[in-house]
Amino acid sequence: MKRFLGFVKKEFLHIFRDYRTLIILFGIPVAQILIFGFAVSTEIKNAGIAFLDLSHDEITQKLTNKIVSSDFFRKTEDLLSYNDIDRAFKKGMTKAVIVYERDLGSKLMKEGKASVSIITDGSEPNVATLITNYTFAIINDFNRDMNRTAGNNSILIQPEVKMLYNPELKSHFMFVPGVITLILILICALMTSVTITREKEFGTMEVLLVSPLKPIQIILGKVAPYFLLSFLNVIVILVMSWLVFGLPVKGSLALLLVLTMLYILMSLSLGILISTVSKTMQQAMFISFIGLMLPTILLSGFIYPIENMPKIYDYVSMIVPPRYFIIIIKSIMIKGTGILFIWKETLILLLMTALFIGVSVRKFKVRLQ
Amino acid sequence: MQTVVESTGICKSFGETRALKNISFTVDESDIFGFIGPDGAGKTTLFRILTTLMLPEEGTMTVLGLDTVKGFKELRKNIGYMPGRFSLYQDLTVEENLKFYATVFGTSIKENYDLISDIYSHIEPFKDKLAGKLSGGMKQKLALSCALIHKPKILVLDEPTTGVDAVSRAEFWIMLKKLRDHKITIIVSTPYMDEAMRCDKVALIQNGTILAINQPIKIKEGFSRKLYSVKADEKYKLLLALKKYPKTSSVWPFGDSVHLTVNEEDPEESVKSFLEKEGVKYPEINLTEAGIEDRFLELMKSENG
Numbered sequence: 001m002k003r004f005l006g007f008v009k010k011e012f013l014h015i016f017r018d019y020r021t022l023i024i025l026f027g028i029p030v031a032q033i034l035i036f037g038f039a040v041s042t043e044i045k046n047a048g049i050a051f052l053d054l055s056h057d058e059i060t061q062k063l064t065n066k067i068v069s070s071d072f073f074r075k076t077e078d079l080l081s082y083n084d085i086d087r088a089f090k091k092g093m094t095k096a097v098i099v100y101e102r103d104l105g106s107k108l109m110k111e112g113k114a115s116v117s118i119i120t121d122g123s124e125p126n127v128a129t130l131i132t133n134y135t136f137a138i139i140n141d142f143n144r145d146m147n148r149t150a151g152n153n154s155i156l157i158q159p160e161v162k163m164l165y166n167p168e169l170k171s172h173f174m175f176v177p178g179v180i181t182l183i184l185i186l187i188c189a190l191m192t193s194v195t196i197t198r199e200k201e202f203g204t205m206e207v208l209l210v211s212p213l214k215p216i217q218i219i220l221g222k223v224a225p226y227f228l229l230s231f232l233n234v235i236v237i238l239v240m241s242w243l244v245f246g247l248p249v250k251g252s253l254a255l256l257l258v259l260t261m262l263y264i265l266m267s268l269s270l271g272i273l274i275s276t277v278s279k280t281m282q283q284a285m286f287i288s289f290i291g292l293m294l295p296t297i298l299l300s301g302f303i304y305p306i307e308n309m310p311k312i313y314d315y316v317s318m319i320v321p322p323r324y325f326i327i328i329i330k331s332i333m334i335k336g337t338g339i340l341f342i343w344k345e346t347l348i349l350l351l352m353t354a355l356f357i358g359v360s361v362r363k364f365k366v367r368l369q
Numbered sequence: 370m371q372t373v374v375e376s377t378g379i380c381k382s383f384g385e386t387r388a389l390k391n392i393s394f395t396v397d398e399s400d401i402f403g404f405i406g407p408d409g410a411g412k413t414t415l416f417r418i419l420t421t422l423m424l425p426e427e428g429t430m431t432v433l434g435l436d437t438v439k440g441f442k443e444l445r446k447n448i449g450y451m452p453g454r455f456s457l458y459q460d461l462t463v464e465e466n467l468k469f470y471a472t473v474f475g476t477s478i479k480e481n482y483d484l485i486s487d488i489y490s491h492i493e494p495f496k497d498k499l500a501g502k503l504s505g506g507m508k509q510k511l512a513l514s515c516a517l518i519h520k521p522k523i524l525v526l527d528e529p530t531t532g533v534d535a536v537s538r539a540e541f542w543i544m545l546k547k548l549r550d551h552k553i554t555i556i557v558s559t560p561y562m563d564e565a566m567r568c569d570k571v572a573l574i575q576n577g578t579i580l581a582i583n584q585p586i587k588i589k590e591g592f593s594r595k596l597y598s599v600k601a602d603e604k605y606k607l608l609l610a611l612k613k614y615p616k617t618s619s620v621w622p623f624g625d626s627v628h629l630t631v632n633e634e635d636p637e638e639s640v641k642s643f644l645e646k647e648g649v650k651y652p653e654i655n656l657t658e659a660g661i662e663d664r665f666l667e668l669m670k671s672e673n674g
Contacts, residue, residue, distance in 0.1 A: 355404065
């Protein structure tokens with residue numbers, strides 16, 4: 001144990017003595033949170049949409065068909081009451097719910113006016129804004145058609161928009177979870193793989209191997225400081241996003257922290273795995289960037305919604321661990337859901353962690369070559 | 370005297386290259402055993418097998434009575450190893466480096482201070498300096514201190530004097546001699562011939578083969594022929610001219626002179642006149658005593674030829 005603590009102490013000395021490490025550890029997260037506070041716009045394709053039709057008449061049928069027949073949306077389900085809306089969103093497939101008010105058809109004929117509510121999921125502000133704009137356009141188009149066939153200009157369906165979960169549509173709400181996901185995989189995987197390969201490159205690994213230190217002690221000694229620092233980092237990001245953007249954690253903070261630890265562990269084991277296959281620091285860095293950073297940014301749903309991707313990327317993204325963590329962290333932070341809604345993702349992360357640890361312990365060599 | 374290392378028929382290849390071919394030797398307790406050979410001779414590979422870092426393809430090696438393959442865990446507690454590149458953490462200070470290695474081996478600086486005091490006292494004034502900022506000689510002393518801190522029974526040093534100035538090299542060998550009083554067996558490799566004479570026993574190694582193992586003085590005596598040292602102003606011209614001399618058996622540059630063996634008795638006069646005819650000015654030729662390097666070059670030549 002004393003040996004192990006001596007090793008951990010040495011690792012901390014390495015970290016604190018190298019200002020570049022410190023910048024990566026604490027400078028980048030802060031910068032990214034601030035930079036990503038400004039959203040990036042994306043396109044909508046096949047977004048899941050649910051209908052709550054309280055009127056069930058010819059006009060609502062027509063409008064539903066018009067909306068669904070566009071390429072932008074696909075119907076996920078028909079809801080029966082207002083109580084179903086929240087449930088539909090939490091399932092994750094539905095990005096918006098269209099609500100037709102009671103007796104919409106007859107009201108429209110009698111008063112020439114009726115309203116449709118568009119309820120969107122504000123935890124994905126880009127998607128929400130785009131869906132709103134597209135539905136507006138479709139409804140306006142529908143109004144024009146109706147008026148042309150009816151021969152007067154008095155009929156008007158008025159769309160009303162309501163955001164759930166993120167009523168003010170603050171876009172940085174979705175970037176905070178994204179940045180946490182990205183930063184953790186960057187620090188944990190990149191830093192651990194680099195620090196282990198550094199020992200190989202400088203020849204100190206030779207002496208460590210000849211010492212009575214067990215491989216598991218070397219690995220844990222390398223990993224422990226980064227585990228602590230990463231966790232500290234998450235807390236810094238959460239506090240900062242709360243202070244700067246006023247973003248609260250809607251769900252259970254304890255659950256969020258526990259699952260974050262799981263994700264950190266997963267990333268660290270991935271880092272160890274990378275170090276066992278790379279001989280130089282450069283190689284480790286290259287694998288981390290190409291193999292982890294890019295997929296995390298591009299394929300995890302961090303910036304580009306997965307449902308808009310071609311199917312093939314959807315499948316590829318299934319082996320990208322951050323994809324699952326993004327769902328978990330968004331659900332807890334923004335929707336406030338509990339473990340019941342994210343147990344699948346949690347399980348996948350658990351299995352991935354076990355797999356990576358298993359493989360890296362097996363691959364870690366007690367000898368050179 | 371007890372045998373500490375016993376190697377029988379060790380072979381190791383990397384792809385097509387056969388790095389070690391049938392290496393056998395024994396090392397006695399408290400000896401300084403030197404492996405002398407040029408770069409690429411296989412010294413580092415041999416040391417890595419010795420320190421359990423690599424597996425031999427054929428043959429067995431026991432160190433301190435333990436097999437280097439099966440007993441590696443136990444063996445690693447008793448080996449002090451200093452790899453060719455000084456394995457120091459450049460961003461840690463002198464003292465932090467030493468402390469780290471001490472804790473890793475489950476000991477403290479205090480506990481074994483008497484063992485390293487001779488060496489460490491040279492660098493102790495700089496203990497707060499970063500290891501990366503030390504000179505070659507000081508790095509070497511620190512690396513040696515780190516390798517010794519856990520009082521190993523056997524110390525393996527891979528080219529410890531490469532890249533170190535002459536004064537530090539001489540000091541270093543004096544320190545090694547002193548370690549013998551602590552019953553530490555030392556195995557050391559070096560590309561420098563002059564260091565061979567300081568070992569108790571040396572093995573000449575080239576292309577993965579041991580050419581000779583003996584006390585350095587005996588190896589030197591193995592040189593059976595008469596050796597002449599030839600000097601002239603223009604060494605290169607002299608060397609070319611001597612190669613042309615019909616009775617020349619072998620010739621190689623040695624320091625500021627050229628060493629020569631010939632197939633005739635008392636060649637001084639005829640060599641001199643041949644050289645003058647070839648346009649070499651003021652040649653001098655004297656009988657000289659062969660050094661270990663001469664023997665090594667002779668062995669290399671017979672091996673290659």
